[in-house]
Amino acid sequence: MSADEQHHDPVAPAVAPAWAGPRRKERQPVLSRARIVAAALRLLDAEGMEALSMRKLGAEVGAAGTSLYRHVTGKDEVIELVLDEVCGELVVPAADAPGDWREAVSRSGHNLRAMTLRHPWVASVLGQVGPAHLGPNLMRMSERMLALFQTAGFPASEAAPAMRAVVSYVVGATSGEAAHLSRIARGGLSERNPRALRDEHFDYGLQRILDGLQTRLA
Amino acid sequence: MSADEQHHDPVAPAVAPAWAGPRRKERQPVLSRARIVAAALRLLDAEGMEALSMRKLGAEVGAAGTSLYRHVTGKDEVIELVLDEVCGELVVPAADAPGDWREAVSRSGHNLRAMTLRHPWVASVLGQVGPAHLGPNLMRMSERMLALFQTAGFPASEAAPAMRAVVSYVVGATSGEAAHLSRIARGGLSERNPRALRDEHFDYGLQRILDGLQTRLA
DNA sequence: CGGTCGGTGCGAACGCCGTACGCATCGTGC
DNA sequence: GCACGATGCGTACGGCGTTCGCACCGACCG
Numbered sequence: 001m002s003a004d005e006q007h008h009d010p011v012a013p014a015v016a017p018a019w020a021g022p023r024r025k026e027r028q029p030v031l032s033r034a035r036i037v038a039a040a041l042r043l044l045d046a047e048g049m050e051a052l053s054m055r056k057l058g059a060e061v062g063a064a065g066t067s068l069y070r071h072v073t074g075k076d077e078v079i080e081l082v083l084d085e086v087c088g089e090l091v092v093p094a095a096d097a098p099g100d101w102r103e104a105v106s107r108s109g110h111n112l113r114a115m116t117l118r119h120p121w122v123a124s125v126l127g128q129v130g131p132a133h134l135g136p137n138l139m140r141m142s143e144r145m146l147a148l149f150q151t152a153g154f155p156a157s158e159a160a161p162a163m164r165a166v167v168s169y170v171v172g173a174t175s176g177e178a179a180h181l182s183r184i185a186r187g188g189l190s191e192r193n194p195r196a197l198r199d200e201h202f203d204y205g206l207q208r209i210l211d212g213l214q215t216r217l218a
Numbered sequence: 219m220s221a222d223e224q225h226h227d228p229v230a231p232a233v234a235p236a237w238a239g240p241r242r243k244e245r246q247p248v249l250s251r252a253r254i255v256a257a258a259l260r261l262l263d264a265e266g267m268e269a270l271s272m273r274k275l276g277a278e279v280g281a282a283g284t285s286l287y288r289h290v291t292g293k294d295e296v297i298e299l300v301l302d303e304v305c306g307e308l309v310v311p312a313a314d315a316p317g318d319w320r321e322a323v324s325r326s327g328h329n330l331r332a333m334t335l336r337h338p339w340v341a342s343v344l345g346q347v348g349p350a351h352l353g354p355n356l357m358r359m360s361e362r363m364l365a366l367f368q369t370a371g372f373p374a375s376e377a378a379p380a381m382r383a384v385v386s387y388v389v390g391a392t393s394g395e396a397a398h399l400s401r402i403a404r405g406g407l408s409e410r411n412p413r414a415l416r417d418e419h420f421d422y423g424l425q426r427i428l429d430g431l432q433t434r435l436a
Numbered sequence: 437c438g439g440t441c442g443g444t445g446c447g448a449a450c451g452c453c454g455t456a457c458g459c460a461t462c463g464t465g466c
Numbered sequence: 467g468c469a470c471g472a473t474g475c476g477t478a479c480g481g482c483g484t485t486c487g488c489a490c491c492g493a494c495c496g
Contacts, residue, residue: 065453069454128397162422165387167390172388173382175344201382204380204383205380205427209423212427216426284445284484287484288443
Protein backbone atom coordinates (compact mmCIF):
# COMPACT_ATOMS: atom_id res chain seq x y z
CA MET A 1 0.00 0.00 0.00
CA SER A 2 1.19 3.47 -0.67
CA ALA A 3 1.84 5.04 2.71
CA ASP A 4 -0.14 8.13 1.92
CA GLU A 5 -3.21 7.57 4.05
CA GLN A 6 -1.65 6.54 7.34
CA HIS A 7 0.98 9.21 7.39
CA HIS A 8 3.74 8.49 9.91
CA ASP A 9 2.07 6.53 12.70
CA PRO A 10 4.83 5.42 15.10
CA VAL A 11 3.08 2.18 16.11
CA ALA A 12 1.17 1.42 12.92
CA PRO A 13 1.00 -2.27 12.02
CA ALA A 14 2.83 -3.25 8.85
CA VAL A 15 -0.20 -4.99 7.36
CA ALA A 16 -2.20 -3.05 4.82
CA PRO A 17 -5.54 -1.98 6.27
CA ALA A 18 -8.44 -2.96 4.07
CA TRP A 19 -10.05 0.46 4.19
CA ALA A 20 -7.20 1.93 2.21
CA GLY A 21 -9.41 2.35 -0.85
CA PRO A 22 -11.04 5.79 -0.79
CA ARG A 23 -8.01 7.96 -0.16
CA ARG A 24 -9.60 9.86 2.72
CA LYS A 25 -13.06 8.93 3.99
CA GLU A 26 -14.92 11.89 2.57
CA ARG A 27 -12.67 14.87 3.05
CA GLN A 28 -15.10 17.07 1.28
CA PRO A 29 -16.39 19.10 4.21
CA VAL A 30 -13.37 19.10 6.56
CA LEU A 31 -12.98 22.14 8.72
CA SER A 32 -14.40 25.59 8.50
CA ARG A 33 -15.62 28.27 10.83
CA ALA A 34 -19.25 27.43 10.14
CA ARG A 35 -18.68 23.73 10.82
CA ILE A 36 -16.90 24.51 14.05
CA VAL A 37 -19.59 26.77 15.45
CA ALA A 38 -22.26 24.26 14.43
CA ALA A 39 -20.44 21.53 16.32
CA ALA A 40 -19.94 23.81 19.30
CA LEU A 41 -23.64 24.59 19.35
CA ARG A 42 -24.45 20.87 19.27
CA LEU A 43 -22.05 20.21 22.14
CA LEU A 44 -23.26 23.10 24.25
CA ASP A 45 -26.93 22.26 23.83
CA ALA A 46 -26.28 18.61 24.60
CA GLU A 47 -23.88 18.85 27.51
CA GLY A 48 -23.69 22.41 28.72
CA MET A 49 -21.03 25.03 29.07
CA GLU A 50 -18.43 23.23 31.12
CA ALA A 51 -18.45 20.27 28.74
CA LEU A 52 -17.12 22.42 25.91
CA SER A 53 -13.44 21.82 25.40
CA MET A 54 -11.33 22.29 22.32
CA ARG A 55 -10.48 18.60 22.26
CA LYS A 56 -14.10 17.50 22.40
CA LEU A 57 -15.02 20.12 19.87
CA GLY A 58 -12.34 18.76 17.57
CA ALA A 59 -13.68 15.25 18.00
CA GLU A 60 -17.18 16.50 17.19
CA VAL A 61 -16.05 17.80 13.82
CA GLY A 62 -13.84 14.75 13.24
CA ALA A 63 -10.51 16.47 13.74
CA ALA A 64 -7.83 16.86 16.35
CA GLY A 65 -8.37 19.58 18.91
CA THR A 66 -5.36 21.56 17.83
CA SER A 67 -6.52 21.74 14.24
CA LEU A 68 -9.23 24.18 15.22
CA TYR A 69 -6.66 26.89 15.81
CA ARG A 70 -6.15 27.18 12.07
CA HIS A 71 -9.66 28.58 11.77
CA VAL A 72 -10.30 30.20 15.12
CA THR A 73 -8.10 32.24 17.42
CA GLY A 74 -9.10 30.31 20.53
CA LYS A 75 -11.90 29.11 22.73
CA ASP A 76 -13.09 32.62 23.49
CA GLU A 77 -13.72 33.29 19.84
CA VAL A 78 -15.65 30.05 19.49
CA ILE A 79 -17.90 31.17 22.32
CA GLU A 80 -18.38 34.60 20.80
CA LEU A 81 -19.26 33.05 17.46
CA VAL A 82 -21.71 30.52 18.80
CA LEU A 83 -23.33 33.17 20.99
CA ASP A 84 -23.96 35.34 17.99
CA GLU A 85 -25.15 32.27 16.12
CA VAL A 86 -28.01 31.65 18.55
CA CYS A 87 -28.77 35.36 18.56
CA GLY A 88 -29.74 34.75 14.96
CA GLU A 89 -32.75 32.87 16.31
CA LEU A 90 -34.06 36.02 17.92
CA VAL A 91 -37.14 37.64 16.48
CA VAL A 92 -38.10 41.22 17.16
CA PRO A 93 -40.88 42.84 15.15
CA ALA A 94 -40.06 45.62 12.74
CA ALA A 95 -40.72 49.10 14.08
CA ASP A 96 -43.04 49.99 11.23
CA ALA A 97 -45.13 46.83 11.52
CA PRO A 98 -48.76 47.21 12.57
CA GLY A 99 -49.66 46.74 16.23
CA ASP A 100 -48.78 48.67 19.32
CA TRP A 101 -45.27 48.99 20.68
CA ARG A 102 -46.21 47.21 23.88
CA GLU A 103 -47.21 44.03 22.18
CA ALA A 104 -44.09 44.12 20.05
CA VAL A 105 -41.74 44.62 23.00
CA SER A 106 -43.56 41.95 24.98
CA ARG A 107 -43.13 39.47 22.15
CA SER A 108 -39.46 40.36 21.83
CA GLY A 109 -38.94 39.74 25.53
CA HIS A 110 -40.64 36.39 25.39
CA ASN A 111 -38.62 35.46 22.35
CA LEU A 112 -35.37 36.35 24.08
CA ARG A 113 -36.36 34.26 27.05
CA ALA A 114 -37.37 31.33 24.87
CA MET A 115 -34.06 31.41 23.05
CA THR A 116 -32.11 31.42 26.30
CA LEU A 117 -34.14 28.53 27.69
CA ARG A 118 -33.54 26.57 24.50
CA HIS A 119 -29.81 27.14 25.04
CA PRO A 120 -29.32 27.42 28.80
CA TRP A 121 -25.55 27.85 28.45
CA VAL A 122 -26.24 31.32 27.06
CA ALA A 123 -26.87 32.51 30.61
CA SER A 124 -23.38 31.43 31.67
CA VAL A 125 -21.86 33.22 28.72
CA LEU A 126 -23.67 36.43 29.47
CA GLY A 127 -22.53 36.25 33.08
CA GLN A 128 -18.89 35.64 32.23
CA VAL A 129 -18.45 37.63 29.12
CA GLY A 130 -21.23 40.04 28.83
CA PRO A 131 -21.57 40.92 25.20
CA ALA A 132 -17.85 41.60 24.90
CA HIS A 133 -17.88 42.46 21.27
CA LEU A 134 -21.48 41.98 20.35
CA GLY A 135 -21.78 40.12 17.08
CA PRO A 136 -23.75 41.26 14.06
CA ASN A 137 -26.88 39.29 14.95
CA LEU A 138 -27.04 40.64 18.47
CA MET A 139 -26.33 44.14 17.21
CA ARG A 140 -29.10 43.88 14.65
CA MET A 141 -31.63 42.76 17.27
CA SER A 142 -30.52 45.49 19.58
CA GLU A 143 -31.11 48.12 16.94
CA ARG A 144 -34.49 46.73 15.96
CA MET A 145 -35.63 46.80 19.55
CA LEU A 146 -34.38 50.32 20.07
CA ALA A 147 -36.35 51.37 17.00
CA LEU A 148 -39.45 49.92 18.64
CA PHE A 149 -39.11 52.35 21.53
CA GLN A 150 -38.21 55.28 19.35
CA THR A 151 -41.24 54.96 17.09
CA ALA A 152 -43.40 54.35 20.16
CA GLY A 153 -42.70 57.95 21.07
CA PHE A 154 -40.12 57.70 23.82
CA PRO A 155 -37.94 60.81 23.92
CA ALA A 156 -34.50 60.29 22.46
CA SER A 157 -32.79 60.25 25.84
CA GLU A 158 -35.16 57.63 27.22
CA ALA A 159 -35.45 55.08 24.44
CA ALA A 160 -32.14 53.41 25.22
CA PRO A 161 -32.62 53.23 29.00
CA ALA A 162 -36.12 51.88 28.45
CA MET A 163 -34.83 49.17 26.18
CA ARG A 164 -32.05 48.33 28.59
CA ALA A 165 -34.57 48.00 31.39
CA VAL A 166 -36.58 45.42 29.51
CA VAL A 167 -33.54 43.48 28.34
CA SER A 168 -31.99 43.56 31.79
CA TYR A 169 -35.11 42.14 33.33
CA VAL A 170 -35.38 39.38 30.76
CA VAL A 171 -31.72 38.45 31.10
CA GLY A 172 -31.85 38.47 34.88
CA ALA A 173 -35.06 36.50 35.11
CA THR A 174 -33.96 33.99 32.52
CA SER A 175 -30.52 33.48 34.03
CA GLY A 176 -32.07 32.12 37.16
CA GLU A 177 -34.35 29.88 35.18
CA ALA A 178 -31.56 28.64 32.93
CA ALA A 179 -29.33 27.81 35.89
CA HIS A 180 -32.22 25.93 37.39
CA LEU A 181 -32.78 24.01 34.16
CA SER A 182 -29.09 23.23 33.82
CA ARG A 183 -29.04 21.79 37.30
CA ILE A 184 -32.02 19.64 36.49
CA ALA A 185 -30.47 18.46 33.25
CA ARG A 186 -27.19 17.68 34.95
CA GLY A 187 -29.11 15.17 37.02
CA GLY A 188 -29.55 17.16 40.18
CA LEU A 189 -33.07 17.56 41.39
CA SER A 190 -36.45 17.05 39.82
CA GLU A 191 -38.59 19.60 38.06
CA ARG A 192 -40.38 21.43 40.83
CA ASN A 193 -42.08 24.36 39.19
CA PRO A 194 -44.37 23.38 36.34
CA ARG A 195 -43.52 25.24 33.25
CA ALA A 196 -46.76 27.17 33.24
CA LEU A 197 -46.04 28.77 36.60
CA ARG A 198 -42.60 29.96 35.52
CA ASP A 199 -44.11 31.39 32.36
CA GLU A 200 -46.70 33.21 34.41
CA HIS A 201 -44.17 34.70 36.81
CA PHE A 202 -41.96 35.85 33.98
CA ASP A 203 -44.86 37.52 32.20
CA TYR A 204 -45.99 39.19 35.41
CA GLY A 205 -42.68 41.01 35.79
CA LEU A 206 -42.47 41.86 32.12
CA GLN A 207 -45.96 43.38 32.11
CA ARG A 208 -45.17 45.42 35.20
CA ILE A 209 -42.14 46.91 33.47
CA LEU A 210 -44.23 47.70 30.43
CA ASP A 211 -46.85 49.30 32.71
CA GLY A 212 -44.16 51.46 34.21
CA LEU A 213 -42.75 52.45 30.82
CA GLN A 214 -46.19 53.25 29.48
CA THR A 215 -46.68 55.94 32.10
CA ARG A 216 -43.77 57.81 30.52
CA LEU A 217 -45.65 58.19 27.27
CA ALA A 218 -48.42 60.35 28.74
CA MET B 219 19.89 15.73 62.18
CA SER B 220 16.55 14.43 63.31
CA ALA B 221 14.56 13.90 60.14
CA ASP B 222 11.41 15.31 61.60
CA GLU B 223 11.15 18.63 59.85
CA GLN B 224 12.02 17.63 56.29
CA HIS B 225 9.94 14.50 56.21
CA HIS B 226 10.80 12.19 53.27
CA ASP B 227 12.35 14.39 50.62
CA PRO B 228 13.71 12.05 47.90
CA VAL B 229 16.51 14.42 46.85
CA ALA B 230 17.26 16.12 50.17
CA PRO B 231 20.92 16.89 50.81
CA ALA B 232 22.46 15.00 53.71
CA VAL B 233 23.67 18.16 55.45
CA ALA B 234 21.55 19.46 58.29
CA PRO B 235 19.75 22.67 57.25
CA ALA B 236 20.36 25.54 59.64
CA TRP B 237 16.73 26.58 59.82
CA ALA B 238 15.85 23.50 61.84
CA GLY B 239 15.30 25.55 64.98
CA PRO B 240 11.72 26.85 65.24
CA ARG B 241 9.86 23.68 64.44
CA ARG B 242 7.18 25.41 62.40
CA LYS B 243 7.07 29.17 61.82
CA GLU B 244 3.99 30.23 63.75
CA ARG B 245 1.40 27.56 63.34
CA GLN B 246 -1.10 29.38 65.49
CA PRO B 247 -3.75 30.41 62.97
CA VAL B 248 -3.41 27.64 60.36
CA LEU B 249 -6.46 26.68 58.40
CA SER B 250 -10.15 27.04 58.96
CA ARG B 251 -13.26 27.57 56.92
CA ALA B 252 -13.47 31.22 57.85
CA ARG B 253 -9.84 31.81 56.94
CA ILE B 254 -10.35 30.09 53.60
CA VAL B 255 -13.39 32.10 52.56
CA ALA B 256 -11.68 35.32 53.66
CA ALA B 257 -8.70 34.48 51.45
CA ALA B 258 -10.98 33.53 48.57
CA LEU B 259 -12.80 36.84 48.89
CA ARG B 260 -9.47 38.69 48.82
CA LEU B 261 -8.38 36.78 45.72
CA LEU B 262 -11.66 37.22 43.90
CA ASP B 263 -11.88 40.94 44.56
CA ALA B 264 -8.26 41.44 43.54
CA GLU B 265 -8.04 39.26 40.45
CA GLY B 266 -11.49 38.10 39.44
CA MET B 267 -13.24 34.82 39.03
CA GLU B 268 -10.95 32.99 36.65
CA ALA B 269 -7.93 33.73 38.86
CA LEU B 270 -9.38 31.68 41.69
CA SER B 271 -7.69 28.29 41.84
CA MET B 272 -7.31 25.95 44.75
CA ARG B 273 -3.53 26.21 44.55
CA LYS B 274 -3.53 30.00 44.62
CA LEU B 275 -6.09 29.95 47.38
CA GLY B 276 -3.84 27.65 49.36
CA ALA B 277 -0.91 29.99 48.84
CA GLU B 278 -3.05 32.92 50.00
CA VAL B 279 -3.68 31.23 53.35
CA GLY B 280 -0.09 30.02 53.55
CA ALA B 281 -0.77 26.37 52.90
CA ALA B 282 -0.59 23.87 50.09
CA GLY B 283 -3.57 23.74 47.79
CA THR B 284 -4.48 20.21 48.69
CA SER B 285 -4.70 21.01 52.37
CA LEU B 286 -7.90 22.93 51.77
CA TYR B 287 -9.80 19.74 51.13
CA ARG B 288 -9.63 18.93 54.83
CA HIS B 289 -11.96 21.85 55.49
CA VAL B 290 -13.96 22.21 52.32
CA THR B 291 -15.47 19.66 49.96
CA GLY B 292 -14.16 21.38 46.85
CA LYS B 293 -14.01 24.54 44.83
CA ASP B 294 -17.75 24.68 44.38
CA GLU B 295 -18.28 24.86 48.10
CA VAL B 296 -15.70 27.63 48.41
CA ILE B 297 -17.67 29.63 45.86
CA GLU B 298 -20.95 28.99 47.61
CA LEU B 299 -19.46 30.07 50.91
CA VAL B 300 -17.85 33.24 49.62
CA LEU B 301 -21.01 34.14 47.73
CA ASP B 302 -23.03 33.92 50.90
CA GLU B 303 -20.30 35.85 52.66
CA VAL B 304 -20.72 38.89 50.46
CA CYS B 305 -24.48 38.54 50.71
CA GLY B 306 -23.92 39.43 54.34
CA GLU B 307 -23.09 42.94 53.11
CA LEU B 308 -26.60 43.37 51.79
CA VAL B 309 -28.93 45.73 53.57
CA VAL B 310 -32.68 45.64 53.16
CA PRO B 311 -34.87 47.69 55.48
CA ALA B 312 -37.12 45.95 57.96
CA ALA B 313 -40.74 45.64 56.87
CA ASP B 314 -42.02 47.43 59.94
CA ALA B 315 -39.63 50.34 59.62
CA PRO B 316 -41.13 53.76 58.90
CA GLY B 317 -41.23 54.96 55.31
CA ASP B 318 -43.06 53.73 52.25
CA TRP B 319 -42.44 50.37 50.63
CA ARG B 320 -41.28 51.98 47.44
CA GLU B 321 -38.41 53.79 49.04
CA ALA B 322 -37.42 50.64 50.92
CA VAL B 323 -37.44 48.45 47.81
CA SER B 324 -35.58 51.07 45.84
CA ARG B 325 -32.87 51.24 48.49
CA SER B 326 -32.62 47.46 48.56
CA GLY B 327 -32.16 47.35 44.80
CA HIS B 328 -29.45 49.98 44.89
CA ASN B 329 -27.74 48.13 47.71
CA LEU B 330 -27.78 44.86 45.79
CA ARG B 331 -26.30 46.61 42.78
CA ALA B 332 -23.62 48.32 44.87
CA MET B 333 -22.59 45.01 46.42
CA THR B 334 -22.30 43.35 43.02
CA LEU B 335 -20.25 46.21 41.63
CA ARG B 336 -17.94 46.03 44.66
CA HIS B 337 -17.45 42.34 43.86
CA PRO B 338 -17.86 42.00 40.10
CA TRP B 339 -17.18 38.26 40.17
CA VAL B 340 -20.59 37.83 41.81
CA ALA B 341 -22.18 38.28 38.40
CA SER B 342 -20.23 35.34 37.00
CA VAL B 343 -21.26 33.18 39.92
CA LEU B 344 -24.91 34.02 39.50
CA GLY B 345 -24.69 33.20 35.81
CA GLN B 346 -22.99 29.87 36.30
CA VAL B 347 -24.48 28.64 39.48
CA GLY B 348 -27.57 30.57 40.18
CA PRO B 349 -28.24 30.45 43.87
CA ALA B 350 -27.80 26.67 43.88
CA HIS B 351 -28.32 26.21 47.56
CA LEU B 352 -28.84 29.73 48.72
CA GLY B 353 -26.89 30.35 51.89
CA PRO B 354 -28.30 31.73 55.11
CA ASN B 355 -27.42 35.36 54.37
CA LEU B 356 -29.03 35.33 50.95
CA MET B 357 -32.05 33.55 52.35
CA ARG B 358 -32.42 36.12 55.11
CA MET B 359 -32.29 39.01 52.64
CA SER B 360 -34.76 37.29 50.39
CA GLU B 361 -37.25 36.92 53.23
CA ARG B 362 -36.81 40.49 54.38
CA MET B 363 -37.48 41.77 50.90
CA LEU B 364 -40.51 39.56 50.49
CA ALA B 365 -41.86 40.96 53.76
CA LEU B 366 -41.51 44.44 52.28
CA PHE B 367 -43.94 43.56 49.50
CA GLN B 368 -46.32 41.73 51.78
CA THR B 369 -46.71 44.56 54.25
CA ALA B 370 -47.01 46.98 51.33
CA GLY B 371 -50.31 45.32 50.57
CA PHE B 372 -49.50 43.07 47.62
CA PRO B 373 -51.85 40.09 47.54
CA ALA B 374 -50.25 36.87 48.69
CA SER B 375 -49.96 35.46 45.19
CA GLU B 376 -48.28 38.58 43.85
CA ALA B 377 -45.71 39.44 46.50
CA ALA B 378 -43.22 36.81 45.37
CA PRO B 379 -43.46 37.54 41.62
CA ALA B 380 -43.17 41.25 42.37
CA MET B 381 -40.03 40.68 44.38
CA ARG B 382 -38.58 38.41 41.72
CA ALA B 383 -39.24 41.07 39.11
CA VAL B 384 -37.21 43.66 40.99
CA VAL B 385 -34.38 41.26 41.81
CA SER B 386 -34.26 39.95 38.25
CA TYR B 387 -33.94 43.44 36.88
CA VAL B 388 -31.19 44.36 39.31
CA VAL B 389 -29.26 41.16 38.63
CA GLY B 390 -29.61 41.49 34.87
CA ALA B 391 -28.68 45.15 34.78
CA THR B 392 -25.76 44.70 37.13
CA SER B 393 -24.39 41.64 35.33
CA GLY B 394 -23.80 43.72 32.27
CA GLU B 395 -22.16 46.44 34.29
CA ALA B 396 -20.01 43.99 36.22
CA ALA B 397 -18.81 42.30 33.06
CA HIS B 398 -17.95 45.71 31.68
CA LEU B 399 -16.03 46.59 34.84
CA SER B 400 -14.18 43.28 34.82
CA ARG B 401 -13.07 43.86 31.28
CA ILE B 402 -11.82 47.29 32.20
CA ALA B 403 -9.99 45.96 35.24
CA ARG B 404 -8.42 43.16 33.21
CA GLY B 405 -6.78 45.89 31.23
CA GLY B 406 -8.98 45.87 28.18
CA LEU B 407 -10.48 49.17 27.29
CA SER B 408 -10.85 52.46 29.09
CA GLU B 409 -13.76 53.66 31.16
CA ARG B 410 -16.20 55.01 28.65
CA ASN B 411 -19.40 55.66 30.58
CA PRO B 412 -18.95 57.98 33.53
CA ARG B 413 -20.22 56.42 36.66
CA ALA B 414 -23.02 58.93 37.03
CA LEU B 415 -24.59 57.98 33.72
CA ARG B 416 -24.64 54.31 34.59
CA ASP B 417 -26.22 55.13 37.93
CA GLU B 418 -28.86 57.18 36.20
CA HIS B 419 -29.74 54.47 33.68
CA PHE B 420 -29.98 51.87 36.41
CA ASP B 421 -32.28 54.02 38.49
CA TYR B 422 -34.45 54.79 35.48
CA GLY B 423 -35.26 51.11 34.95
CA LEU B 424 -35.72 50.47 38.63
CA GLN B 425 -38.17 53.34 39.00
CA ARG B 426 -40.15 52.16 35.97
CA ILE B 427 -40.56 48.74 37.55
CA LEU B 428 -41.68 50.32 40.79
CA ASP B 429 -44.13 52.47 38.82
CA GLY B 430 -45.54 49.34 37.24
CA LEU B 431 -45.80 47.54 40.55
CA GLN B 432 -47.47 50.50 42.19
CA THR B 433 -50.37 50.32 39.78
CA ARG B 434 -51.17 46.90 41.22
CA LEU B 435 -51.85 48.40 44.63
CA ALA B 436 -54.84 50.46 43.50
C1' DC C 437 4.83 8.10 81.61
C1' DG C 438 4.32 5.31 77.18
C1' DG C 439 1.21 4.16 73.58
C1' DT C 440 -2.27 4.69 70.31
C1' DC C 441 -5.30 7.21 67.59
C1' DG C 442 -8.00 10.77 65.11
C1' DG C 443 -7.31 15.12 62.91
C1' DT C 444 -4.32 17.76 59.77
C1' DG C 445 -0.87 19.38 56.37
C1' DC C 446 1.33 18.04 52.26
C1' DG C 447 3.91 15.89 48.15
C1' DA C 448 2.96 13.13 44.36
C1' DA C 449 0.08 11.78 40.86
C1' DC C 450 -4.00 11.37 37.57
C1' DG C 451 -6.66 13.10 34.05
C1' DC C 452 -8.24 17.04 31.93
C1' DC C 453 -7.72 21.63 30.07
C1' DG C 454 -6.08 25.74 26.60
C1' DT C 455 -2.64 26.60 23.64
C1' DA C 456 2.25 27.01 20.92
C1' DC C 457 5.11 24.86 17.77
C1' DG C 458 7.08 22.23 14.11
C1' DC C 459 6.47 18.64 10.82
C1' DA C 460 4.03 16.02 7.18
C1' DT C 461 0.82 16.39 3.76
C1' DC C 462 -1.94 18.29 0.05
C1' DG C 463 -3.96 21.33 -3.56
C1' DT C 464 -2.69 24.69 -6.64
C1' DG C 465 -0.34 28.06 -9.75
C1' DC C 466 3.72 28.58 -12.43
C1' DG D 467 7.42 19.06 -12.70
C1' DC D 468 7.93 21.80 -8.92
C1' DA D 469 7.75 25.16 -5.29
C1' DC D 470 4.79 27.08 -1.96
C1' DG D 471 1.06 28.37 1.05
C1' DA D 472 -2.68 26.32 3.54
C1' DT D 473 -4.07 22.77 6.52
C1' DG D 474 -4.22 18.81 9.76
C1' DC D 475 -2.01 16.86 13.67
C1' DG D 476 1.35 14.86 17.28
C1' DT D 477 3.82 16.54 20.93
C1' DA D 478 4.58 19.24 24.73
C1' DC D 479 4.12 22.75 28.44
C1' DG D 480 2.04 24.73 32.19
C1' DG D 481 -2.02 24.89 34.97
C1' DC D 482 -6.23 23.09 36.76
C1' DG D 483 -9.42 20.19 40.36
C1' DT D 484 -9.13 16.40 42.97
C1' DT D 485 -7.47 11.80 45.28
C1' DC D 486 -4.43 9.24 48.08
C1' DG D 487 -1.18 7.78 51.31
C1' DC D 488 2.32 9.24 54.40
C1' DA D 489 4.31 12.11 58.11
C1' DC D 490 3.23 14.65 61.91
C1' DC D 491 0.93 16.43 66.15
C1' DG D 492 -1.98 16.93 70.12
C1' DA D 493 -4.99 14.45 73.11
C1' DC D 494 -6.69 10.80 75.48
C1' DC D 495 -6.13 6.19 77.88
C1' DG D 496 -3.59 2.69 80.21
